[in-house]
Amino acid sequence: MRFMADLVSRVRNEEEKIREGGGPKAIESQHAKGRLTGRERIHLLVDPGSFFELGTYAAFGMYEEWGGAPSAGVITGLARIHTRLVMIIANDATVKAGAFFPMTSKKVIRAQNIAIENRVPTIYLVDSAGVFLPLQEDVFPDTDDFGRVFRNNAVMSAMGIPQIAAIMGMCVAGGGYLPVMCDHVLMTDGSGLFLAGPALVQAAIGQKYSAEELGGAEMHAAISGTVDYREPNDEACVARIRAIVEKWGYRRQSPWDRRKPEEPALAAEEIYGIYDSSPARPYDMKEVLARVVDAGRFDEYKSEYGKTLICGYARIGGFAVGIVANQKLHAQQVDHEGHKRLEFGGVIYTESAEKAARFIMDCNQNLIPLVFFHDVNGFMVGRDAEWSGIIKAGAKMVNAVSNSVVPKVTVIVGGSFGAGHYAMCGKAYDPRFVFAWPSAKYAVMSGDSAAGTLVEIKLKQLERSGKKLSEEEKKELYESVKQTYDEQSDPRYGAARLWIDRIIDPVETREAIAQALEAAALNPDVPEFKVGVLQT
Numbered sequence: 001m002r003f004m005a006d007l008v009s010r011v012r013n014e015e016e017k018i019r020e021g022g023g024p025k026a027i028e029s030q031h032a033k034g035r036l037t038g039r040e041r042i043h044l045l046v047d048p049g050s051f052f053e054l055g056t057y058a059a060f061g062m063y064e065e066w067g068g069a070p071s072a073g074v075i076t077g078l079a080r081i082h083t084r085l086v087m088i089i090a091n092d093a094t095v096k097a098g099a100f101f102p103m104t105s106k107k108v109i110r111a112q113n114i115a116i117e118n119r120v121p122t123i124y125l126v127d128s129a130g131v132f133l134p135l136q137e138d139v140f141p142d143t144d145d146f147g148r149v150f151r152n153n154a155v156m157s158a159m160g161i162p163q164i165a166a167i168m169g170m171c172v173a174g175g176g177y178l179p180v181m182c183d184h185v186l187m188t189d190g191s192g193l194f195l196a197g198p199a200l201v202q203a204a205i206g207q208k209y210s211a212e213e214l215g216g217a218e219m220h221a222a223i224s225g226t227v228d229y230r231e232p233n234d235e236a237c238v239a240r241i242r243a244i245v246e247k248w249g250y251r252r253q254s255p256w257d258r259r260k261p262e263e264p265a266l267a268a269e270e271i272y273g274i275y276d277s278s279p280a281r282p283y284d285m286k287e288v289l290a291r292v293v294d295a296g297r298f299d300e301y302k303s304e305y306g307k308t309l310i311c312g313y314a315r316i317g318g319f320a321v322g323i324v325a326n327q328k329l330h331a332q333q334v335d336h337e338g339h340k341r342l343e344f345g346g347v348i349y350t351e352s353a354e355k356a357a358r359f360i361m362d363c364n365q366n367l368i369p370l371v372f373f374h375d376v377n378g379f380m381v382g383r384d385a386e387w388s389g390i391i392k393a394g395a396k397m398v399n400a401v402s403n404s405v406v407p408k409v410t411v412i413v414g415g416s417f418g419a420g421h422y423a424m425c426g427k428a429y430d431p432r433f434v435f436a437w438p439s440a441k442y443a444v445m446s447g448d449s450a451a452g453t454l455v456e457i458k459l460k461q462l463e464r465s466g467k468k469l470s471e472e473e474k475k476e477l478y479e480s481v482k483q484t485y486d487e488q489s490d491p492r493y494g495a496a497r498l499w500i501d502r503i504i505d506p507v508e509t510r511e512a513i514a515q516a517l518e519a520a521a522l523n524p525d526v527p528e529f530k531v532g533v534l535q536t
Contacts, residue, residue, distance in 0.1 A: 007438035022094035046079035053077035057495035076111040090125035098128035102138040121162040127169030153181035261318035265296030306352030307331035311359040317514025322363035325373035353393035375414035407520035412436040447485035
């Protein structure tokens with residue numbers, strides 16, 4: 001219990017530090033310009049207590065040579081404005097004047113992709129100096145770089161996803177396209193919108209103009225006609241956005257079944273004492289689920305077969321869901337010849353993979369969203385596993401996950417390793433959202449396994465050349481590899497690279513899933529479900 005509480009406390013403390021952005025001096029400088037910070041703007045804009053931040057850890061531990069970029073210099077998340085669910089994308093001008101680092105572009109694009117997948121209206125609070133020039137080669141050209149943001153603006157507009165942009169500071173160079181490609185454009189006095197600022201214009205064509213003449217709010221409101229609403233300050237601008245959103249109509253609802261939510265039968269805080277990361281103390285995943293699902297009701301599917309994967313139906317926040325979860329308790333299984341064997345918890349066997357594949361297909365057939373709970377070591381290996389057709393069964397499960405058309409939400413509870421990560425709907429398999437507990441581990445294999453494997457390979461290489469390592473050297477090599485793997489499998493490492501959308505307190509698991517399903521409910525379109533050729 002203390003283990004999880006300590007991890008949660010560390011994450012909360014780090015997030016508080018990240019939310020300071022560029023620090024007190026940068027905040028003071030922003031206020032001196034008569035402007036609010038990105039977080040202050042969001043606080044005024046959204047319904048109280050409704051902001052569900054995503055990507056807080058983006059760029060964590062990165063760009064240290066440039067002084068860092070807390071939260072990648074942009075704040076993103078779901079929120080409500082007059083009860084309507086929206087995606088917020090707000091530049092943080094306290095971090096390098098809101099300049100776009102490589103991870104800034106990727107974070108904005110991730111937020112846009114969530115909006116596209118779920119048809120979430122999007123509001124941009126723009127206050128950015130443009131591309132961070134020292135790193136332009138990693139910001140400018142590729143499909144997940146700066147230009148993709150404007151492409152997404154156009155695609156979202158064509159899809160009928162409402163977009164509002166408020167220019168509340170600088171908006172220069174290519175970044176100037178973002179607001180102008182939105183449905184509504186607002187601009188505050190003292191802000192600037194231009195493809196080239198005064199210095200660049202003078203250098204390029206010899207003309208000398210002030211920033212206000214080139215791209216001030218008065219010019220764009222009265223002469224170019226680029227902005228729809230000119231506002232005197234941030235507060236008035238935020239009030240105008242709320243007034244616009246309040247008048248939106250309602251679109252067709254999704255087919256996902258929802259009833260009035262019921263609280264779980266058992267206290268979520270008890271999860272702290274249930275979860276255990278030690279292989280020597282396997283825990284019962286059903287006890288975790290009982291503290292997440294509505295009223296503790298869970299209709300387990302094939303409960304006596306393939307016991308290392310739990311499948312079943314429940315409701316979370318009132319939404320009907322299909323749950324696929326790794327069971328960490330060891331289980332007895334009888335094979336086709338009547339032999340009993342012990343199956344290790346957290347390992348996917350042939351029977352469990354086949355069960356999950358069938359269950360996932362059933363959920364798609366019946367329009368039930370899927371929620372995956374990861375604590376998986378991988379697929380079973382060895383002669384017996386190969387003879388039982390583990391590769392065929394795993395391929396079937398991966399096929400079903402890959403071709404699912406219902407919303408998928410992934411929660412990484414503990415380990416999420418190798419092909420097990422893929423089969424359980426890892427990031428590459430298009431979950432609408434990926435959440436992780438602070439206890440999550442995310443890699444090809446665990447640090448211990450990787451270190452043992454690589455040390456063994458190294459020893460054989462040295463033996464072939466007639467060399468040997470002392471026991472001390474072996475230990476040093478092992479610890480070096482393990483440390484690297486442990487660092488890279490930390491959920492903060494994954495969240496820094498946007499493999500994880502949010503690191504959540506286990507107590508918040510139900511709320512996070514419900515938020516994800518609320519977003520998914522905005523998209524009524526469900527493609528036809530087809531799996532192609534299945535291995536049998």
